[in-house]
Amino acid sequence: SSMPNNRRAIKKSAKLDNVCYDIRGPILRAAVEMEEQGHKIIKLNIGNPAPFGFEAPQEIINDVAINLPNAIGYSDSKGIFQARKAVFQYYQQKGLFNVDVNDIYIGNGVSELIVMAMQGLLDNGDEMLVPMPDYPLWTAAVNLSGGQAIHYKCDEQNGWYPDIADIESKITANTRGIVVINPNNPTGAVYPRHILEQIVQIARKHDLIIFADEIYDKIIYDDIEHIPLCTLASDVLCMTFNGLSKSYRIAGFRSGWMMVSGDKSRAKDYIEGLDMLACMRLCANVQAQYAIQTALGGYQTINDLVKPGGRLYEQRNIAWEMLNEIPGVSCVKPQGALYCFPRLDPAIYPIEDDEEFMLNFLRAEKVLLVQGTGFNWPTPDHFRVVFLPAEGELREAIKRLDRYLASLR
Ligand code: PLP
Numbered sequence: 001s002s003m004p005n006n007r008r009a010i011k012k013s014a015k016l017d018n019v020c021y022d023i024r025g026p027i028l029r030a031a032v033e034m035e036e037q038g039h040k041i042i043k044l045n046i047g048n049p050a051p052f053g054f055e056a057p058q059e060i061i062n063d064v065a066i067n068l069p070n071a072i073g074y075s076d077s078k079g080i081f082q083a084r085k086a087v088f089q090y091y092q093q094k095g096l097f098n099v100d101v102n103d104i105y106i107g108n109g110v111s112e113l114i115v116m117a118m119q120g121l122l123d124n125g126d127e128m129l130v131p132m133p134d135y136p137l138w139t140a141a142v143n144l145s146g147g148q149a150i151h152y153k154c155d156e157q158n159g160w161y162p163d164i165a166d167i168e169s170k171i172t173a174n175t176r177g178i179v180v181i182n183p184n185n186p187t188g189a190v191y192p193r194h195i196l197e198q199i200v201q202i203a204r205k206h207d208l209i210i211f212a213d214e215i216y217d218k219i220i221y222d223d224i225e226h227i228p229l230c231t232l233a234s235d236v237l238c239m240t241f242n243g244l245s246k247s248y249r250i251a252g253f254r255s256g257w258m259m260v261s262g263d264k265s266r267a268k269d270y271i272e273g274l275d276m277l278a279c280m281r282l283c284a285n286v287q288a289q290y291a292i293q294t295a296l297g298g299y300q301t302i303n304d305l306v307k308p309g310g311r312l313y314e315q316r317n318i319a320w321e322m323l324n325e326i327p328g329v330s331c332v333k334p335q336g337a338l339y340c341f342p343r344l345d346p347a348i349y350p351i352e353d354d355e356e357f358m359l360n361f362l363r364a365e366k367v368l369l370v371q372g373t374g375f376n377w378p379t380p381d382h383f384r385v386v387f388l389p390a391e392g393e394l395r396e397a398i399k400r401l402d403r404y405l406a407s408l409r
Contacts (some may be wrong), residue, residue: 018143021136022374027358031368042397044386045368047185047338049249052388054311056250057301063294064253064287071286077278079106079257083292087257090296091240095231096261103260105274106284106292110215110243110256115141116281117211117239117258120273121176122147128211129170129178131162133341133375133382135185135213150175151376156343160189160332164198171202177209178202180229183216186341186375186384188316188334190224196232203236209267210238215256216337218247218302221313224335230261237270238262244288246338247302248295253288312338312387315394319387322398326405340385341372349408354380364407365400 023046031041043051050056078084084104091099107113114137122128122145130138132151139149150170153163167178180199183190203210212229220226230238243256260271305312319340323331328348331340344351351357354371357380362368372382387394 015144015146019140020374021140022355023136023370025374027355027362027368027370030359031362034362034366039366041362041366041368042389042393042400043368044389044394044397045370045384047246047386047388048251049246049338049388050252053390054249054305054388056248057295057298059298060244060248060250060291060294064290067290068287071290073286075283075286075289077275077281077283078102078104079284080286080289083289084257086293086296087242087259091228091230091259091261094228096228096234098234098264099259099261103264105258105278106289107243107256107258108254108284108288109245109251110213110241110258111137112254112281112284113241113256113258114138114213115144116274116277117241118142118145118147120277121145121209121270125174126176127172127174128176129167129208130376131179131181131184133186133372133377134179135181136375138179138181138211138213139376147176148174149376151378152178154184154187154189156187156332160184160187160341161191161195162199164195164202167199167202171206171208175206175208177211179211179213181213182229183214183219183226183336185216185337186339186372187332188337188339188341189332190220190226190335193227193232196227196229200229200233200236203233208236209270210236210262211241212238213241215242215246217242218300219306219312219338220336221306221316222335226336230259233262236262237264237267244291244295247300248291250288250291250295253291254285255288255291257292311390315387315389315391316340318391318394319385319398322395322402323385326398326402327409329405338386338388340387341375341382342385344381344383344405346379346381349381349405351380354383358383361401361404365404367397367400369401 084101118141245251328345331342
């Protein structure tokens with residue numbers, strides 16, 4: 001042919017060498033292929049409420065629609081005033097007083113802001129403490145930014161709470177900050193005050209920035225209180241992340257925020273960097289910003305879903321109970337969020353490669369789950385179940401898992 005043979009393969013950048021996001025990785029591609037071949041797959045893999053029949057509050061949709069003509073142009077890089085004011089008042093009501101609208105950045109979901117916060121902070125070799133298991137975007141964003149994610153243990157034997165001694169043991173001169181995901185994805189743990197206070201104490205002692213991902217702060221079961229970390233950390237720099245994707249079931253709008261609080265005086269330079277990154281992407285989707293004030297100020301429909309008799313509460317119970325009934329499977333009861341993170345007893349299921357295990361299960365039973373190593377869990381003995389499907393589908397999926405695991409015993 002006429003193709004010159006001196007053309008180089010087009011490679012991805014080396015920055016991506018240590019970046020991984022398995023939730024939408026090879027297993028999802030395999031599931032999509034199977035769907036294209038006509039198979040029906042039960043998907044328990046992504047925390048996206050809308051496809052499972054969860055409706056968004058109508059007033060949010062109405063306000064976004066009504067404001068569409070006002071959302072034609074770019075907004076301020078940090079976001080429209082009314083949205084940032086609503087966020088700031090939300091935290092005022094929770095007892096945080098040293099913030100104002102300028103401390104709030106609206107983003108295209110929390111995802112964009114996580115990447116921005118890491119890009120703005122980390123130099124090559126900087127270390128960030130990230131939980132294991134984690135929501136893997138945190139590890140990916142740290143590594144993409146040239147930093148190194150250092151994983152601290154969350155202790156399954158202790159309700160999946162962060163292991164404080166393990167955190168302390170992993171701090172070095174290069175540690176810049178600590179990521180805390182509460183309520184947690186994938187474990188469903190909601191951290192009590194004494195754990196949060198110890199984390200703040202460590203941050204204080206070692207001069208670390210706290211990154212608090214609290215996107216599930218309203219998805220709490222069993223009358224447990226969610227304590228925003230920023231309210232305990234007035235003397236350390238604290239970055240709080242939250243948004244509308246989960247609590248208001250509008251993940252597709254891409255609407256979230258990041259708030260800087262605590263010891264801001266020391267962080268002028270970092271904040272300048274964040275402002276610059278916010279400007280470089282011009283602004284978040286303006287239309288979706290109109291959802292924020294309405295969402296935070298309105299009737300909190302999520303409360304009806306998480307109380308006894310509510311759909312999420314009941315599905316949490318069903319998933320947790322059915323998983324624990326399978327021989328060799330044990331699961332800590334999730335107290336928040338949308339996930340179970342059960343353990344497979346390695347003595348009964350000697351799995352060596354959990355991605356392959358999930359792929360085989362998908363092919364055999366047409367159910368899509370995500371393997372634990374996809375959440376930076378170090379051993380191939382866990383997986384995550386999204387309990388968003390309605391009762392019938394959820395029961396069917398876990399029944400198929402039971403059947404598949406029985407064939408391995
Ligand atoms: N943080 C956690 C812990 C999550 O589970 C998710 C989504 O699953 C996100 C952040 C990203 O949310 P979004 O970009 O939709 O705001």
